[in-house]
Amino acid sequence: MFGKLKRKFILTATLSSAAVLLIAFSAIYFIVSHNIHHRPPMKMNEQAEQIEPAEPAEPAEPTNPTEPLEQDPQQDIFENRIKADREKSLETLLISLIMTGVAVEILVVLVSFFLAEHSIKPVREAYEAQKSFIANASHEIKTPLAIIQANLEAADIKGNPWLDNVAKKTEELSVLNTQLLSLARMDVAPNDEAKPEAVDLLNLVEETASCYAPKLAEKKAELKLSGKGTIKLNRADLNQLLNILIDNAVKYCDKKVIVEITENKIAIKNDGATISKTDQKHIFDRFYQTDKTKPGVGLGLSIAKQLAEKNHWNLKVESGKKTTTFTLNF
Numbered sequence: 001m002f003g004k005l006k007r008k009f010i011l012t013a014t015l016s017s018a019a020v021l022l023i024a025f026s027a028i029y030f031i032v033s034h035n036i037h038h039r040p041p042m043k044m045n046e047q048a049e050q051i052e053p054a055e056p057a058e059p060a061e062p063t064n065p066t067e068p069l070e071q072d073p074q075q076d077i078f079e080n081r082i083k084a085d086r087e088k089s090l091e092t093l094l095i096s097l098i099m100t101g102v103a104v105e106i107l108v109v110l111v112s113f114f115l116a117e118h119s120i121k122p123v124r125e126a127y128e129a130q131k132s133f134i135a136n137a138s139h140e141i142k143t144p145l146a147i148i149q150a151n152l153e154a155a156d157i158k159g160n161p162w163l164d165n166v167a168k169k170t171e172e173l174s175v176l177n178t179q180l181l182s183l184a185r186m187d188v189a190p191n192d193e194a195k196p197e198a199v200d201l202l203n204l205v206e207e208t209a210s211c212y213a214p215k216l217a218e219k220k221a222e223l224k225l226s227g228k229g230t231i232k233l234n235r236a237d238l239n240q241l242l243n244i245l246i247d248n249a250v251k252y253c254d255k256k257v258i259v260e261i262t263e264n265k266i267a268i269k270n271d272g273a274t275i276s277k278t279d280q281k282h283i284f285d286r287f288y289q290t291d292k293t294k295p296g297v298g299l300g301l302s303i304a305k306q307l308a309e310k311n312h313w314n315l316k317v318e319s320g321k322k323t324t325t326f327t328l329n330f
Contacts (some may be wrong), residue, residue, distance in 0.1 A: 005096040006116045012106060021104060033095055036086045058221035096225050131184055138181035142171045145174045180300040182240070183286075184297040187304050199235050201261045209259070212250045221253050226263035231330055237307045241265070241315075244304040252291070252324065267327045275319035283317055 053202045149198045202225065209223050218222055223246075249257045253270035260267040275283060279290045284305035289298040308315035314329040 006113075006120055009116040009119075010109060010112045014109055015030065017108040018105060021101045025101060029094060031092075032092055035170065036090065067183075079106075093152060134180055134184040138177050138184060141177050141252040142174075142181070145170065145177060149174060152214050167241075174189075176299070179303055182303050183306070186303070186310065196232045197235055198226075198230055199238065200230050201266060203237070204239060205259055205261060205266070208246055210241060211248055215250050216257070216292065219250070219253070221250070221255050223257040223259065225259050225261070229261055231263060233309050233330060237311055241304050241307045244300045245328070248300060249324075249326070261301060264330045265326055265327060269323055269325045271322055272324070275324055277316065280317055280319060284315075294298060 009164075059147050078240065083151070099190040128190040148170050149167070152163065152170065155163070205225060209225070212223070233312050246257070246259070249270035254272040256271055259270070275290055279288075282288045283290065284301050285298075286302040288302075305315055307313075314327075316327050316329075318325045
């Protein structure tokens with residue numbers, strides 16, 4: 001992330017300075033070129049007058065105005081030499097401007113690199129400290145949450161609405177803590193990849209979907225599976241990603257969730273309210289929620305997107321005609 005930010009800073013500084021230099025050097029070249037090409041032609045006798053003092057001119061013999069003036073060949077040679085000198089001067093000026101521009105751009109890149117590194121350093125340190133804090137805090141919270149959940153499950157809380165609420169919110173807090181811990185781990189080691197293994201996609205989806213049978217029964221909805229396929233990939237990351245997508249589909253469905261499987265694709269569809277075009281652009285952003293009345297804080301799909309990018313998979317969303325589809329291509 002900080003590498004991209006540094007490159008953008010250097011590129012912006014380089015392009016800005018290049019634009020300024022181009023305008024300034026173009027103006028200089030144009031002015032000099034205009035002055036050289038529009039200078040009145042110099043004659044040989046004018047040059048001689050500039051070097052030696054002029055002698056008293058003898059009275060010129062009268063000429064016949066009807067006779068054409070003869071062109072002095074020495075004058076032609078002189079004018080061609082002057083023209084060649086002007087063109088060479090412009091060429092020298094152009095080369096000098098180009099070399100100066102290249103030198104200035106190299107200096108700008110070096111200075112902008114130093115400034116970018118110096119400016120980003122405190123931000124990077126704060127970001128690293130934040131990631132470390134989230135990872136450590138999530139890890140420390142995980143143990144007491146597990147103890148609370150175990151005690152609530154062991155206690156006889158059936159029919160007690162107060163303890164039911166405690167159990168429900170404890171479960172939500174546990175999910176949030178797991179999500180934060182996943183984000184922290186991916187931020188710390190984004191390129192940490194497990195060894196790929198052959199995965200039966202149908203069996204993995206069935207195992208994941210079975211965990212959501214109670215929620216489907218509560219909503220009186222059904223989940224349908226179709227297709228099959230086996231592919232070599234990171235099983236743990238795919239399992240986590242499927243949990244997020246199926247949980248999201250069950251949460252927002254009305255009556256059904258459909259999972260279609262092929263050798264290189266898994267499509268998870270649910271009926272119900274559609275996602276607007278505006279929301280689709282931000283659906284994978286952290287803490288973004290299309291429906292704030294639903295439980296959650298908007299981290300699930302962001303984690304799913306990061307897992308997909310980490311494994312070089314493609315995750316996209318399409319929504320319309322009361323159907324939302326998340327497609328994962330391998």
